[in-house]
Structures are given as structure tokens and as C-alpha cells.
Amino acid sequence: MGITVQNITGNTAMVIWPKMASCADSFYSIMYHPNWNSMLSSYSRKSFQKEERVPTSRSSFVVENLTPLTTYIVCVTCQSANPSSDQCRVFNTLEQDPASASNTKKELALGIWVTSSVLLLIIAAILLYGCLHLLCRRRRERQQGRNEASKQEHGTALTKSMEHGSEELGRQNQLMQDTEEKHSGGIQLATIIKNPSACKEPIVPASKSQERAPMTGQCSAIN
Incomplete structure (x- = not known):
């Protein structure tokens, strides 16, 4: 052939x-x-x-x-x-051929280098992702802590405001009661002064054996 x-x-x-x-x-x-x-x-x-x-x-x-x-x-x-x-x-x-053997070694070294580089890049990407995830989680935790502290401060301020308002309201009520009592006393006094005859009682004649004693009545009680 x-x-x-x-x-x-x-x-x-x-x-x-x-x-x-x-x-x-x-x-x-x-x-x-x-x-x-x-x-x-x-x-x-x-x-x-x-x-x-x-x-x-x-x-x-x-x-x-x-x-x-x-x-x-x-x-x-x-x-x-x-x-x-x-x-x-x-x-x-x-x-x-020595040149062929050298090329084979170079190709082998290049393949090993490329594989190592790819593995390092993958590991670096995984580590970077883990760091970013941890950083974001810590930031969320800090934000939640700040929000909770703000809510607590707001609740404390609201409670103090309510207590202060209650005290003010109590003071106003007490002041109104005192004013009403004073006003009522003034009206009674003015009524007594206006009608002085109301304080006088008729003198009842007594027997000779009894001493005549002045009857003060309601005026003495009021005084």
C-alpha cells in the first residue's frame, strides 16, 4: 500500500x-x-x-x-x-526535545498558577462576602439598639410630662377648692353683716327668781 x-x-x-x-x-x-x-x-x-x-x-x-x-x-x-x-x-x-520538555513544564506551571489564582479569588470573594454580611448585621444591631434607647427616652419623657401635668392639675383643683371655700365664707359673712337683726333673739321675760341672762344665739355661735 x-x-x-x-x-x-x-x-x-x-x-x-x-x-x-x-x-x-x-x-x-x-x-x-x-x-x-x-x-x-x-x-x-x-x-x-x-x-x-x-x-x-x-x-x-x-x-x-x-x-x-x-x-x-x-x-x-x-x-x-x-x-x-x-x-x-x-x-x-x-x-x-528539550525545548518541548521546557514548554511542557511551562504549560504545567502556568496551569498550576491559573488554578491557584482562581482558588485564591474564590476564597477572597467568600471572605469579603462574610465580612460584609457581618458588618451589615452589626450595623443593624446598633440601629435597633439606638431605636430602643430612643423609645425608652421618649417613654420616660412622656411619663414625666404626664406626672407633671397631673401635679399641675392637682394644684389647680386645690386652688379652685380654696377659692370656692373663701368665696363661700365671704358670702356667709356678707349675709350676716347685711342682716344683723337675724342675730338678735327676742328677750323672754323671766321670773324674779331667775336671773336674766343675755341670749346670744346664733351670733355667739358664729363668733
Whole structure:
């Protein structure tokens, strides 16, 4: 069939094959397997570890994620048929390129840094949310305490005002009673002064054996 493997590196290899007329209405299957041993392995599809499907419009494919310094077998078949020996090639991957290894390490370090940054941002957001929630709760508690203190002060002031009003009302009532008593006494006195004859009682003649004593009557009682 004329399969060739080119541009082999430690992790990749390009597989090239001629177009087959029998695959015009289907696809190509690229199968490969590491650590190939022709004495112990067969060409059945179950013997291959990985398989890729490629459209019939293509005649090459780059196999990736290979292991450095490893023997591989790669086969190209039409659709899902079992490969034959002339449809396969064995190749060895090279030692890993130092530049590629450095890039892999950089990518790994970058991935670790990005993951750590995301975790730190999440933790910071959680802590900030907790602090804001605690601050708001304390502010509400302080506001409630101020409101309660204001209500207590208002109630105390209202109570004092009511007590003061009661005292004033009592004083006014007492003053009115004193005024009424004085006014009533003045009326009685004025009545007595106006009618002085009311205080005089008729003199009753007494016998000679009895002493004549003045009868003061109500005037003496009033005096």
C-alpha cells in the first residue's frame, strides 16, 4: 500500500498513505499501538490501543501524544476492516526535545498558577462576602439598639410630662377648692353683716327668781 511515517519526534509522527478507491464512500481508520512485537502480536483490530477516523479526502494524519523512545506500529485501513501487513509500518519515536520538555513544564506551571489564582479569588470573594454580611448585621444591631434607647427616652419623657401635668392639675383643683371655700365664707359673712337683726333673739321675760341672762344665739355661735 506504500504507507510511510515522517517527521518523527519524541511525541508526534506524520503518517502518509496513498488514496484507495475502495474507501471513496467511507473513511480511513488510523490505528496505532506502542511496544509492538511482531512475534507476539497479531494484526486484529483488538490488538491496537488507539484508533482515529479520517475523511477520505485526506491522505495524511499526525499522530500525537506518543511516548519518547518507544516502538510503535501504525496501520491505515479502509473503514473498519482488519489491517494487513502491507498496510502497517513500525517506527521508533525519538528522545524528547528539550525545548518541548521546557514548554511542557511551562504549560504545567502556568496551569498550576491559573488554578491557584482562581482558588485564591474564590476564597477572597467568600471572605469579603462574610465580612460584609457581618458588618451589615452589626450595623443593624446598633440601629435597633439606638431605636430602643430612643423609645425608652421618649417613654420616660412622656411619663414625666404626664406626672407633671397631673401635679399641675392637682394644684389647680386645690386652688379652685380654696377659692370656692373663701368665696363661700365671704358670702356667709356678707349675709350676716347685711342682716344683723337675724342675730338678735327676742328677750323672754323671766321670773324674779331667775336671773336674766343675755341670749346670744346664733351670733355667739358664729363668733
